[in-house]
Amino acid sequence: MSAVAPRPPEAAAATVGLVRAYGDGPGAVRALDGVTMWLPSGRFTAVMGPSGSGKSTLLHCLAGLDRPTGGQVLLGDTDLGGLSEAELTAVRRDRIGFVFQDGNLLPHLSAGENIDLAASLAGRRPDRVWRAELVERLGISDRLTHLPGELSGGQRQRVAVARALLGRPELVVADEPTGALDTASGRELLGLLRACVDDYGQTVVMVTHDPQAAAVSDQVLLLRDGVAAGRITAPTPERVLAALGDLSAGEQL
Template sequence: MTTHHPDPTAAVAAVDLVKVYGRGATAVRALDGVTVGFRRAAFTAIMGPSGSGKSTLMHCLAGLDTATSGQVLLGGTDLGRQSDRVLTRVRRERIGFVFQSFNLLPQLTAAQNVTLPLDLAGRGVDREFLDHVVDALGIGDRLAHRPSELSGGQQQRAALARALVSRPEVVFADEPTGNLDSRAGAEVLGLLRDCVRTLGQTVVMVTHDPVAAAYADRVVLLADGRVAGDLAEPDRGAVTAALHGLAAAR
C-alpha cells in the first residue's frame, strides 16, 4: 500500500500515524491514524485536551519514539526505516529541541551549552551565525554565566540558541513557556516567531496555552489521537473557542 505525502512542501510530516501503548485489553491508542504536514519556515502549534496525543505526536515526529504503524517523513527521510544509530544522528544534526525544563548542563557556561550539539557532532562552530543567533536572542552579555546565574527567561533563550545553532530542519518546542512567568514567556514566544520570520526556521510547538498558540501561524488540534481541527492565523479567542468545542464534544 502506498501512502501519499500530505504536503510536498512539509519540513516534517506524519502519514497515517498510529501509536499503541501496551497490549490486549489495556492497550491505549495514543495516535489513531494521524496525517498532517508541517510547512517549512512556519510556526505551528499542536494543541488538544490532556491525553489527546499531542506529546506522542511530537515525540514520533522528532524521532524520540517509534510509531506502531504509518510514516514520519523528515524531508525525504522515513524515520521509521532508520537504525538507532542513524536516528541518533538525525536528532543531533537535523532537529533542534527546546523543553519546558531548559535542560542546560549546570557545570557549563551558557556559551558552552549553546555550542554543545556542535561539539558532540564534531562540527565546527560558524561564529558569524552563532553571533547572529546570540544577538537576536539578546544573551550576548550572559554567555560566560552558568545556568544558575541566569533567570528562567535567559536560560530558555540559551536553550533556544542551542537548538538553532546547528541550523536544524525543524525545532520542536515542548511547552517552552511552562516554567516561565508571563512576561518571560511572551519574550520567548516572540523570539520563536522571529526565528521563523528572520532565519526561515521551522518551529513545531506543543502547548496547552491559547495565549502561546496565538503566536503561531497555524494551530493543529488533536482529540483522542486524531486531527480534530486546523486553524490558520489563530488568535487567542479562536483557539480558546476551538478547545472548548473539543472539550464539549468529548
C-alpha cells in the same frame, strides 16, 4: 477551520497514519491512533488539544525521540521509523533543534558550552559568525560563561533557543516552552520563536495549552483522543479558545 489537508510537496515534516501504542493486548493504550498531518516549511505550527489527547507524543515522534508503532513520520523525505538508532541520533543532532519547558540544559556546562554541545559531540566547529549573531540577537552575550543555575528562567530559554538554531536545523520543536516562565518572559520567548520563522526561515512546531501562545503561530493543529480533530488557520486567542471548548464538548472540527 478545516480538516488537515493532504501533505503538500513543500512540507518540512509530516505524519501518515501515525500510531503510537503503549502496552500489549486489550490493555494497550493508543496515544496516537492514525494521525495524518503536515508542517509547512518556513511556518510556525502550534499543536493543541485536551489533556491526554496525544500532543506531546506527537511532538516526540516528530522529533525522533519516540518511535511509531505504525504509520510514518517524515522529515523531508526521510522516514524516521526506518532509521537505525545511530542514524536517528544523527538526524536529531543535525536536522532537529529542541526547546523544552525547562530549557533542558546540562547544569555542569556553561551557557556557551550548552549552545555548542551538539556541534562538539559531532566533532564540528560551529559557524562563529552565525553563533555571534544568535547570542547578540538573544541578548545573552554577557551570560555565556555562566552556569544554568546562575541564569533566570528566561535566560535559560534563550540559551536553549540559541542551541536549537545553531546548526540551522530543518525543524525546531518546542514542548510547552513557556510553561515554566512568567508572563513577560513567556511573551519574549514566543517572540523569539516567531522571529525564528520570520527572520531565519525556520520551521517551528510547538505544543502548548495556552490560546495566547497558540495565536502567535500560523496554524493550530488540534488533537483529541489521539486523532486529528481539525486545523485553525490565522489563529486568534478567541478562535483557539472556542475550538478547544468545542473539542471538550465532543464536537469534530
